[in-house]
Amino acid sequence: MASGALTQAGGILKRGSWGAPIFLLVVMAMMTLPMPSVLLDVLFTFNIALALVVLLVSVYTMRPLEFAIFPTILLVATLLRLALNVASTRVVLLRGHEGGDAAGKVIQSFGEVVIGGNYTVGLVVFAILMIINFVVVTKGAGRISEVSARFTLDAMPGKQMSIDADLNAGVINQDEAKIRREEVTQEADFYGSMDGASKFVRGDAVAGILILIINIVGGLGIGMAQYNLGFSEALKVYALLTIGDGLVAQIPSLLLSTAAAIIVTRVNSSQDLGNQVMSQMFGSPQALGISALILGIMGAIPGMPHFAFLGLASICGGGAYWIHKKRESKGISNKDDQVKEKQMEELAQQRESEFKELGWEDVQPVDAIGLEVGYRLIPLVDKQQGGQLLGRIKGVRKKLSQELGFLMPSVHIRDNLDLLPNAYRITLMGVAIDEAEIHADRELAINPGQVFGKINGIECKDPAFGLDAAWIEANQRDQAQTMGYTVVDASTVVATHINQVMLKHSHELLGFEEVQKLLENLQKASPKLVENLVPNPLPLSKLHKVLQNLLQESVPIRDIRTIAEALAEVAPKSQDADALTSAARVSLSRMIVQTIYGVGHELPVITLQPELEQLLLQAVQQALNSGGNASDAVIEPGLAEKLQRSVSDAAQKQELQGNPAVLLVSAGIRPMLSRFLRFSVTGLNVLSYNEVPDNKQITITASVGQ
Template sequence: MDRAVLFNNVRGLSQGNLGVPLLLLVILAMVTLPVPAFLLDVLFTFNIALSIVVLLVGVYALRPLDFAVFPTILLVATLMRLALNVASTRVVLLYGHEGGDAAGKVIEAFGSVVIGGNYVVGIVVFLILVIINFVVVTKGAGRISEVSARFTLDAMPGKQMAVDADLNAGLITQEEAKARRQDVTQEADFYGAMDGASKFVRGDAVAGILILVINILGGLMIGMIQHDLSFEVAAEYYSLLTIGDGLVAQIPSLLLSTAAAIMVTRQNSSQDMGRQIVDQLFGSSKALTVAAVILAIMGSVPGMPHVAFLSLAAMAGFGAWWMHAKREEVKAEAELQRQTAESVETEQESEQKDLDWADVMPVDMIGLEVGYRLIPMVDKLQGGQLLSRIKGVRKKLSQDLGFLVPSVHIRDNLDLMPGAYRMTLMGVVVGEAEIYPDRDLAINPGQVFGALKGVEVKDPAFGLDAIWIEPGQREHAQTLGYTVVDASTVVATHLNQVLQSHAHELLGHEEVQQLLDMLAKSSPKLVEELVPAKLSISSLLKVLQNLLMEQVPLKDFRSIAEALSEAVVRTQDPVALTAAVRVAISRLIVQTLNGPDPEIPVITIDPQLEQLLLGSVQQSQQAGESGMVLEPGMAERLQGSLIEAAQKQEMMGQPAILLVAAPVRPLMAKFVRYGEQLIHVLSYQEVPENKRITIVATVGGQHG
């Protein structure tokens, strides 16, 4: 165990885990402890080398994220340079009266060789470098960083949506989507960090000016008072050393500022900066030709340096000719390749196979298309709640219906109105509406106590009177008796209603097989005897679709399978099998319609009309047909009476249940299915023994 711990510690040290603490200790030591002149030379040289390396890495990086650690390196380099300034200031003020290399060879070289030993020239050069660094490079890079950070943050939601759209469309994998999302986040973090890092460089430039003034004044006082130097000697010694110290710090600072400016002005590209400059700046032979002509004209003017201008004109002319020739050669090669590719394609065209199934795009089982104003409703990054609402709708429907409702595929559609949406089932439009995403919908439930200002519409789900109101009117609308919901809830409720009414179309062979597989875990013998021994999956699917079409859930699938296993011996007719299943699960059906109430309020048909319907059904069965015949006038009166009775039941808060004889029930269920009111049709055999019937209306009489 001790060896393993020791090995991990050594490996962590070798991997640089202690690099940051050691660097902080070195910076602290340079600030507090005296540093010998030799060590100052080494550290100043290292600082210059680090700046050159950072600048070259920034030049050769293909995109900003390839050098994402640059803001941290900029901070560390700035802190180290300021610590070196403090250390060198201490040495200059302590030993500056000795002159020469009192503060190290590097400072002496920059103070004597670079500026020729003239401290006035040194001050001017130093100030020019500071102005270039502070006013030009740093200020421009800081502004670009600020704007880039702001625009990158504003563009994040759109980039995230683009990734999600490509993922939903199957253009990229989950891993690629994760990597692209990470790139978007890193890009925003990088430009935000660069916006702050530019402030370090500006502060460093200001600190350089202050340190120069303080060192010169401090050196003059120390040299004249403590070491009895004359003003001229003290000014020469301390000024040269101070200016050398300032130049040693400002040149790396200028290099790092240039590197920062290059990083924030880079564009994502597959080429490095040198290749981009050559391709874009000198990529046009016309520009070089015009430049050569202008230089030749300027060189011909008397008094101008003819050699310089004419030489550059000749070089520009030669470059323009060479680039034009190279471009023509590239065009010729491209044309030859195109012709070769066309000939190869022509030869292979006859051998290529026709379209395959991969070229056929399957339609979405459930689709939701939205206009561009509704896109934020499905974007979680913008606070959209529609996705979570749709997930809740699917979960609730799956629990109520007894099978897994397929997922909803959402996509934007620019052909729609900005605030419109459209629901599709197997590619066919089954519902559409226009909403206001920035408003709430106040729905009139039937009785309200005042009017509201807004856009009057019909509720998309149930066709009730409604008004789109401003969010500030929400509480007022609720006090008046309105039901107020947001735009996401409107879409989710509409989707729920559409899926419920088309539930039988969502059930297919795969879903039936899943139901059988789940039942086989608890009742394997039942499944083995039923499918496919007695009943095919297609016939079972038809029975289950009939149940869903009449709003009967499939939650008690075991009872359904047992009823089918018993009834399939007598008949294979899906309608008869459906009737047998309904009788077997009658308690579930009645509880779904009326709850646990012991009394069932029902609507009945006039006995004479019911006898007429029974006779019509029996004649059709004897003729080998299915159906019943009603006179148009009688059918119209019956439908009107049913609607009127159903509306009364709805006003009383009770379900509309039509009770008829068993042979008539399937046809009457089909008769009322497409009416304006939701009416459930039960047969006498489907009423459980523990329930009592209360007749609330009789329809179809002579005066009905």
């Protein structure tokens, strides 16, 4: 166990996952342990460099989502800056009396060079920076982040429905729809994170003010009480160090606040900030030309600084002339012509797309199994809104795949505005199989057959099994369960319904690709068996048909080796699908019987009287002699109706006695009777005598005659 833990730890270190823990430990160490002034200089310089890099990345980023890690970077930089504040405060208060360089060269430089060694000027500069950062940049960026996050989250359902509409209309394919859905989710996550990250910046600005006041007060107290400095001398020493420390922290903070404001005010574009400014602000010469005229008039007024105004007027005039010549060289005379040219380009692109030759990529394949939901059921499939349906459906697919023996296809989910708001529809190969109406904000109380009272709710039928049920409020759940109802949520109702549909139509969901994959898996364990079976003597299409027949009769195909061995023995003699299916059923007899009866040794069954069975055998033989198969046998209509009624009555009696409904017949007529009674007698299993294992004892409970 210890070696496994060490191996896992080594893997984590190799993957580079140790960066975040080490950073947190360093931050904690900076807050609790004393640091040399040289290390403080390095870290303060790194903090400024980090802020500059983040600012430049935000300027050159074309779309906000390209810098999606920005909220995390903002948090990391804020933590680092606060840790440096704590570390520098400790050094200033402990060693400030030693001189200006006691807390490092960086703080000394900002205290002496940037503010000229005057703590009054320093306080004013610091206050101005705080006002700019806290009142202007941070407050504005925080408000924009809040509004952007709210609007983005509110627009998510509409954007997802728009994507599904484009997908249904064939405008985009599945891959493009997946990419657009991911972008919508990432956009919501980003602006939600930015809304929270803006609070870090705001809190950092407040913390800067408080730290400045605490440092000055604490420095005065320490200098005057412990080191016997005069008030003016202590104020000069500690105020300069504190203001230098504050400026070192506030300048990176202002840079990061500016970067945050740039990010949240950016509009998605294929250009960086510089190109956007050049194309949108200086794309037309009129603005620069009029500005040059106004500046020239102001510069000509006596007493005005002529050099500054007339110089800028000349620059603006020259820029307007250069833009005008550049536009003329491109054949664009004014802004209206530019807009018209853009519209013509868009129209040309639209016409090109309209007359573009169609290809096979425009033909979208139908989904094997699909789920369409009304707009009120979208929260059930949206993980952002706590929807659990996707997880439930995945669980259903996994369970069925394990039980039946092949991978069930994915369920493609889309919204359908043609459905009622609370309705959903299950499709198979693009065709509607079943639909129902549910209530996402309620729970379904199902009557399993015996309950003690009636529950108040919206009465309905359980979509999966057709049982009496009612949609109740969530607070009625305990009451309903006490009365004997089975209570499930809306996601479970839909998932159970899909489970029943997929189980019932599993034979249709088994395609050639799935059969080929089964053979590939079998070949890994039994290569000779597969080699001697497919494609000679048994074609893949015949194997596919046999496996479909087994699934249609509720026989799992997970024991593919036993099935293949039985088919390999019979296939050289017969290619008849019914004969091959019967051989496979005989080889799986123990599993079939155990699925129906469990581990019991006594098998209560229904049989046919010898005269009726002989009559049916003759019908089957006539069909075989005429070139057909056993399922083509024709039964006289009167006899068919009487047979259905008699078997149905016997099956009901069998179930009332607590036994499964099983009809035991000879092997020759089993395929024909199985198809004939499959839909008329619900829950009936048709077995042949040679499908009963030797260690089981047959008990005849009823015998059906003519």
